[in-house]
Amino acid sequence: MNKNIQKIGGWVSFFLAIGLFVLQIVFLFLHARFQVEYSDGRFFYLINIFSTVFLGLAILLLTQIGKKQRLFGGVAIASCVLANGILLAVDVAKTRNIISISPNFKHVVSIKENKKTG
Numbered sequence: 001m002n003k004n005i006q007k008i009g010g011w012v013s014f015f016l017a018i019g020l021f022v023l024q025i026v027f028l029f030l031h032a033r034f035q036v037e038y039s040d041g042r043f044f045y046l047i048n049i050f051s052t053v054f055l056g057l058a059i060l061l062l063t064q065i066g067k068k069q070r071l072f073g074g075v076a077i078a079s080c081v082l083a084n085g086i087l088l089a090v091d092v093a094k095t096r097n098i099i100s101i102s103p104n105f106k107h108v109v110s111i112k113e114n115k116k117t118g
Contacts, residue, residue, distance in 0.1 A: 006061050007061070007062065009057075009061050010057070010058050010060075010061030010062035011058070011062070013054045013055075013057040013058035013061060014054070014055070014058035014062065016050075016051075016054045017051050017052075017054035017055035017058055020047050020050055020051035020054065021051050023047060024044070024047055024048065024051070027044075039097075039099055039108060039110040040097045040099060040110070041091050041095055041097060041112070042088055042091065042092065042097070045084045045085075045087055045088035045091065046088070048080075048084045049080075049081050049084045049085070049088075052077055052080045052081055052084070053077065053081065055077075056073060056074070056076075056077035059073060060073070093115070094114070094115060094116075095112055095113065095114060095115065096112070096113040096115055097110065097111070097112055097113075098110070098111040098112075098113065099111075
């Protein structure tokens with residue numbers, strides 16, 4: 001792979017990871033301060049998964065590391081993705097999300113139903 005393309009891809013991945021991380025931090029601040037929530041609870045976990053994958057890809061493309069370090073990094077990234085996937089599955093099992101968008105795309109209705117209590 002061309003070194004310039006590798007560096008550009010690494011930096012793009014790094015900035016995407018940082019952007020997604022900042023998005024999560026802003027969301028947590030808004031949630032604590034104004035009780036803002038994602039329209040679907042799964043977004044939180046999906047953003048974490050993408051942020052982890054982009055960060056791992058950036059590290060892989062921007063650094064020269066050995067096989068042992070790559071293996072350790074891959075296991076760490078896979079563990080983070082797996083943990084978020086499990087938490088995502090638990091959230092889906094606990095809460096039913098109903099989202100409806102108006103035909104003109106100006107209004108969104110989001111209903112969250114606790115499956116235990118209805």
